[in-house]
Amino acid sequence: MEQKFLQVFYTALFAWLLVSVAATQHGDDSEDDGVVGAESFCDAEECTEKITEIPIVTRSSHECTFGHHPRQKCTVHHVMLDKQARTFKTYKSPDSEQLYTTWNIVNIDKPFKCDRNVKHGFAFLFYYYKGQSNYFHLHYDTLIPLYSQLKDYMMEGELNSASDVLLLPSVETSRLKVIDWNTAAFTYEQDSPPIWMQMLSVFGPSSLFLPLSTAVWGSEDTVWSSVEHENVCFEQLHFGVPQVDYSDNDLIKDYVLFVRHQLGLADLPLPHAPKVGIISRKNRRRIVNEDELLHVSRNIFPTELIDYSDMTFRQQVEVTHSFTVIAGINGAGLTNCLFLPAGAVAIQLVPFNATNLNYKQFGILLKSRGHYLEWHSSEPDSSIKPPGGGFENADTVVNSNQFVITLVEALTLGINKNLIAGGI
Structure with missing residues (x-):
């Protein structure tokens, strides 16, 4: 009886070993489905935890x-x-x-x-x-x-x-x-x-x-x-990132809402009256007659200079939302016009002969957000080029009369039109 039991036991053990060896060989020969062996990945005490x-x-x-x-x-x-x-x-x-x-x-x-x-x-x-x-x-x-x-x-x-x-x-x-x-x-x-x-x-x-x-x-x-x-x-x-259509109004507006939400600025109140901002730049493509534009604009509506250079990202988005019109020379700070409140107006001031600037890309992007206007300098003498530089980095004297005309047009659009009509 004991001999028969041992014979059955050894037969079963031998069969189990054959199956185990076959399974191991199959795993080693697989080209497309290789499994990293547990013995190379964890110690015996850790294998239960690491096997997953x-x-x-x-x-x-x-x-x-x-x-x-x-x-x-x-x-x-x-x-x-x-x-x-x-x-x-x-x-x-x-x-x-x-x-x-x-x-x-x-x-x-x-x-x-x-x-x-x-x-x-x-x-x-x-x-x-x-x-x-x-x-x-x-x-x-x-x-x-x-x-x-x-x-x-x-x-x-x-x-x-x-x-x-x-x-x-x-x-x-x-x-x-x-x-x-x-x-x-x-x-x-x-x-x-x-x-x-x-x-x-x-x-x-x-x-x-x-x-x-x-x-x-x-x-x-x-x-x-x-x-x-x-x-x-x-x-x-x-x-890499995909190509996108910057004229896609839904994409750009959704992006703006997403950023505001993530920064905790989703519920900012709308301005109660028209307010104009003029972006001040420090290094290149500056507005030479900044003070003059500030003066003529204040004769129409409250106006402030905006200096984004020392602001955090959240501060830039929050401050921008307080204006109903923002004007600025082509440059990085103008991108903040994406975060103007609904119905507000962005104005891009384009220097003379700025063929190498990306003002068209700015235009497409800001139009997708909402109301957008462009002013182009047509006067060569308005540009003050840096030594050895071209028109694309020149400082610009903005024609104040033309600026006022553009500003008045902005105040007839969107939220400005509604606020002015409501205040009369």
Whole structure:
């Protein structure tokens, strides 16, 4: 009886060993579905806890379309950020020269070992040069396209969880070149973030961001809690931002409402009377006769100079909402006219022969927000060019009579018309 029992036991044990060996061989031979072995990922005591983090790695793939910046926007499926190597890694993926060059992606033939898994990642660039950025380009090239890309995820609540979405801001070594892994753009004191991080924070807390910067990764005092993992794997990682239609009224107005809401400024009261603002600039493309314009405008309605240079992002949005008309020379501060109250008027003052300026882009953007007027200098003598510079950076003497005509036209539009009619 005992001999028969042992025979059955050893037969069952042998069968179990055959099944185990076959399963192991099948896992090793798989090309498209490799599993990182638990023995290489955790100690015996930790395996029960860690086993859920072992990714099933399928062959990477990608699809690309036209982007805003860079010009190619790609979605890569199954990709890993290897922070130590300062590279993104794909697994047995077809090549894409522009994508792989700009973002430093390498293709490998081994499955990934991941410390963290994220459903959706968004890697994007923003303007950064010699420690500074540009308010217009931050909105135009980064925030608005990024908002258009993320709004569906925000509607589904996925931006509330860093396990669902992770944002990867970065800067370039130079335009359309490789990203700068050594940038200091993201190193700052927690209580004094630079303007670009104040703006990016409308998308969520710091835990939602993983800046592509070794300066951040190696700092013990970093404000970024998401940098602790070495290898981060993404089910989908979107490189670049999409092209957007800046004449899309719904997109631009939704973006404005989103920013106000995120800054806690959604319920600002509308102005009770017309109020004019003239944007003051410090370095280039200044209004030479600023005081004269202030004087003639005050003869019509209350008018203030606006200096945005030392304001936080939130302060700029809040202050702008208090005016019913804002006029300014082509330049970054004029972008704040996006945040004028409904029915208010934006006026762009365009210097003489400013063919190299982006005044048309400003016009399209601000028209999508609401009422918009343009004044163009037609007098060569009105421009005071810097030494060795051209008309695009010249200071301008604005014809005060023409300015008054433009201002009066603005006061017949939208909220100004209604406020004036109600006050009579």
